[in-house]
Amino acid sequence: MSNDRTITLEVMRYRPETDAAPSFQSYVVPYVEEWVVLDALNYVKDNLDTTVSYRWSCHMAVCGSCGMMIDGEPKLSCKAFLRDYGSKIRVEPLSHFPIERDLVVVIDDFIEKFTRIRPYIIAQSEKPVSEGEYLQTPAQLHKYKQFTLCINCLLCYAACPQYAHNPEFVGPAALSMAHRYNLDSRDSGRDLRQEVSASHEGVWECSFVGACSDVCPKHVDPAAAIQQTKIASTMDYYKALLPGGK
Amino acid sequence: MMGRKPYIREVSKTTWWLKHPRYMNYMLREVTSLFIGLYTAVAIDGVWRLQQGREAWEHFIAWTFSTEAVFMHIVFLVFAVIHTTTWFNVTPKAMPMHVGDEPLPDAAIIGAHYAGWVVVSVLALLIAGK
Ligand code: SF4
Ligand code: FES
Numbered sequence: 001m002s003n004d005r006t007i008t009l010e011v012m013r014y015r016p017e018t019d020a021a022p023s024f025q026s027y028v029v030p031y032v033e034e035w036v037v038l039d040a041l042n043y044v045k046d047n048l049d050t051t052v053s054y055r056w057s058c059h060m061a062v063c064g065s066c067g068m069m070i071d072g073e074p075k076l077s078c079k080a081f082l083r084d085y086g087s088k089i090r091v092e093p094l095s096h097f098p099i100e101r102d103l104v105v106v107i108d109d110f111i112e113k114f115t116r117i118r119p120y121i122i123a124q125s126e127k128p129v130s131e132g133e134y135l136q137t138p139a140q141l142h143k144y145k146q147f148t149l150c151i152n153c154l155l156c157y158a159a160c161p162q163y164a165h166n167p168e169f170v171g172p173a174a175l176s177m178a179h180r181y182n183l184d185s186r187d188s189g190r191d192l193r194q195e196v197s198a199s200h201e202g203v204w205e206c207s208f209v210g211a212c213s214d215v216c217p218k219h220v221d222p223a224a225a226i227q228q229t230k231i232a233s234t235m236d237y238y239k240a241l242l243p244g245g246k
Numbered sequence: 247m248m249g250r251k252p253y254i255r256e257v258s259k260t261t262w263w264l265k266h267p268r269y270m271n272y273m274l275r276e277v278t279s280l281f282i283g284l285y286t287a288v289a290i291d292g293v294w295r296l297q298q299g300r301e302a303w304e305h306f307i308a309w310t311f312s313t314e315a316v317f318m319h320i321v322f323l324v325f326a327v328i329h330t331t332t333w334f335n336v337t338p339k340a341m342p343m344h345v346g347d348e349p350l351p352d353a354a355i356i357g358a359h360y361a362g363w364v365v366v367s368v369l370a371l372l373i374a375g376k
Binding site: 014016017019021022072095096098099100106138139142161164165207208209210211213214221223224227228230231 | 249250251252254255257259262263265266268269272276336338339340341342344347349
């Protein structure tokens with residue numbers, strides 16, 4: 001490991017109290033083989049410029065708070081190794097979200113949508129604790145497990161051109177979370193969620209670019225969840241046309 | 247409390263898809279459907295000629311052997327293959343399947359589509375060869 005090798009971090013800065021628009025600021029940081037971009041940012045904050053703002057917490061790809069554009073690609077900065085980039089790395093706040101300050105984006109829109117799809121189990125009837133757990137077989141778990149892995153990092157929204165052009169779009173993570181609960185054998189809240197998922201701003205706004213699944217760091221495959229929801233919603237439509245359909 | 251002033255970055259309505267190869271691939275897939283549509287128009291034209299009578303039909307067939315028609319068909323074929331394969335390759339996402347408790351591997355779902363394609367093509371060729 002050479003100690004004098006350095007890289008340049010070009011960080012997008014936006015200070016709402018003084019800046020009319022964002023601009024880039026460069027910092028020279030040591031190159032350390034096992035560092036990720038987040039380590040480089042922490043180096044800047046600790047040694048060069050305490051005013052740089054960004055979010056992070058776990059440093060192990062589980063909290064979902066450190067998402068940013070790294071050389072134009074949405075990435076978790078705690079999972080993006082310096083060694084996979086050149087000598088100059090450009091870091092910007094996640095695309096398609098308003099910038100609060102520097103690398104921090106405003107995510108209120110997502111939180112509202114996420115709440116709207118009711119991301120929790122809605123049981124047909126609550127059973128008392130004395131009656132024991134809601135049991136589930138491994139096969140029932142397998143059906144939705146992949147969609148539980150979402151860490152709400154919002155990289156998928158930053159990759160989605162539909163969300164960029166229509167901010168009303170409920171979007172990949174919220175729609176796949178709705179799908180996750182719909183597939184859960186303990187849940188019976190699908191009808192409620194469909195009001196959001198099957199609406200025009202729901203799955204039908206998706207044109208299957210597939211960018212969300214490409215960038216998802218947890219292999220949730222939100223594009224798959226959305227296409228599956230489209231098929232299920234279409235089936236609902238035809239079922240309703242049948243005699244005795246609801 | 248400090249005043250907030252969130253900054254919104256505009257995304258171009260017309261050139262966004264040039265920003266990333268993955269967006270360009272998507273556009274390519276979408277554009278190919280145009281050629282599928284055009285070929286359908288040619289096929290419908292053929293059926294139209296057929297019902298107009300023998301002369302019109304033979305005229306149409308003769309046209310399909312002309313240089314420009316052959317060229318056009320090659321272009322259509324290339325786009326149709328891109329269109330078909332890109333869609334085949336994403337089918338496991340839309341239609342995950344299980345056999346018993348085990349998920350079916352993606353390759354099996356995609357493979358079944360290719361197999362179906364071969365069967366239909368062979369049948370079409372057999373009928374056309376009659
Ligand atoms: S679906 Fe993937 S990319 Fe989107 S928020 Fe969840 S973990 Fe992040
Ligand atoms: S810091 Fe938690 S996901 Fe990166």
